[in-house]
Amino acid sequence: MASTGNYLIGLNAYTIWPGYIGGTASIIVYYQTRVKGVFTPGLVIWYACVAAVIMCFLYFSNGGSFGTIIYLIVMLLTIMQMVIPPRFQLWLLFGILYAIIFILLVLEYLHPDWVVPYHSRVERLLDHGIGILYTVFFITVVIVVFRRSYIRERNQVRRQNEDLLLLKAELEQSVALANDRHERIQIILKELHHRVKNNLQVISSLLALQYNRMEDDAARASLEASRTRIEAMALIHKGLYQNEDVSAVEIGQYLASLAGSLAGSFGYGSEVIKIDVQLQQDLLDIDRAIPLGLIVNELVSNAFKHAFSGIEQPQVRITLIQRGHGLELQVADNGRGLQDMDDLQKPGSFGMKLVRTLVLQLNAQLHVEHNKGTIFRIVIT
Template structure:
């Protein structure tokens, strides 16, 4: 539809451009027509001045011939000067680069009106090559030649008069010659006037028909444009009708309820008929009842929240408010409640201000029921998992208690082995204790776990004979049970080694536990200021169960183990946080 509309718009645009072009052409034609007619008029007026001056010159020279009155000779020269001005002006125009100041000056001398001179110049320059106008100019040139002969005749008359010996025969001869020239000039004048008239008719005829053709073309273009626009509007109307019909069918058969709410009045403008399937009420009933009736159907537990949202419809933040989907319960006509989801958007008026809310209400009762059942199931599993961790911890505590009883009935050599086993069991039990105390049942705070583990080992090994103090500096880090158990067992073995071997022969010491987390790497360091590692430690560790466990659990963590003697012993393991 958009593609067809684009084509129609382009066609209409081309018609508008054509129409505008023809209009401009018509204006230009009218301008040329007006200039041509004004030019012809100027030439006609000029021809009148020229003919009058020629006749006055002829009469004046004849009177001078018979009376020898100088006044008539002056009149002759005055009229000849008018004709000479027209000749010199025309001659200047024939040059390749005419001086228009000279042209104006000579035409003024030829008694042309100042406002007519630009018209004379324009017409001469534009039409001098066209045949009808060219003929008229040739007659003009011929007249100028005859005027020259007339001037020569006048000079002869003046010479004879000044000599004073004119005879009647000479007077008659000169008079006949002058009247002969006058008849010739009359013929030229007549031909010039006729040529100008023919040129005017030639120009008028062509301008007239060009003008009429342009008008007809403009009218036809306007008619075509109107027909095309009507057809386009008709097609758009049909497409709009079918689109609206299709849209209404979609709305009518949609399971969702679509509505439009006027913000100012709080009245529903439109509600789709599908609301009857959702609530049992018809769209007319809800529109008639308005927003207050809809709120009355809202579940009491959701009513306060819904009223608060409705009161904010007049605020400037309405777009932010409706952008958030809301879920609430509606009471159906049968008295049951249904969970619905309300998605909304703001409709703005021509001034850009919010005028209405368009909403889509969907039945989400089944989905809500599934969420509630899932939530209940998760809670049951959490309780079950908590109980499992609690029972594992209790069972491990029972095993530890049994070992404690066995220690009391065993010799000192077996007692130490049982104590080590007991501490390992306690470190595992402590993990389960932390898990069932945690809300997530998945992760353990490693710093908190190690601190409790350190206290357990300290309680086991602490004696009055030796004063061993602890220093702890640990960053917070959450780990799952799969990683917490091996880390706890590693800590247990390292602390065991510190208490058992680091302070032989000394009465006091310090054990430091550091946990640092940097760039997705965790670094656990347990050090002491005791006697350090023995020289044959590498051989001894092969026979040590504790070191074997440390290395095995470090590999389980995909970590790296390092140790050294430096004013005591330093054990370090590094592992990835997100591994």
């Protein structure tokens, strides 16, 4: 627009073609940065160099500091504000554009003969009038376009915020429902474990009544062994409904309760059994806790029944140790040794069959050692 006006009023040709070139360069840069979203420092530096060359031609060919260069500077500032990200504006505006203006002023001062003056006062007034018109028009268009863009982006942001708030509310409602369902499930599971524990204790009581009425020693021993196994499982379910996590058992507390119950049933004090649990977390999942509890029940019961005849200070040590990602259970006693425990050596011994079955269920390995007593080691990988 400005170059066409310069052509109509008959200004120097050097004020016309550089204007078209600069306008074309501005359109290219605007399209790349605002429409395509592609910004590179090299693109802006290229544009700044083109603008510097054009400003030199227009400055000296159009009256120097008395010409319309001020309008070109205003438009360049506006264009750079549109296409340059904020982090690059400071050094581009002050480091390049203002440096070019300063250099042009110095060159005009040193070489005033380089300036091509206006031919007449009318020509100068027309050039300034056209410069004012296209500058006001350009700035108005930019303001209108950017205002519409700003309103559109603000509406988009508002809609996005509304969508996010709606999504947040839906998520919070979903989380609240999930927490409520989780709490209900926890309550139901606790109630389930409580009822299972009660039922097992009822069975244990029935076995105890039957035990008292039977006269055959072998039958009585079988009933007592079955009762202790049921008690071991009942303790597991008791620990489950007493914990916050109904899928895991506090194994240290469970082993202490189990050992104390076993010692009391065989007429020993709780000090006879020492328990050492060395785990990163004391909680153990139910799938491993029940087999381990039954194994401990069998081995400790056998120790009390067979190992301590003639032993003045009987001791049973239960150790559960973390081994990498696995566990190692040790049940040791200071009894007479495995060679005197004939029932454990018999192939038909139900207790040892149960232990071996549970070891296989845990995908573990059973090792038996005889050293001042008997040591059973179950290594779970």
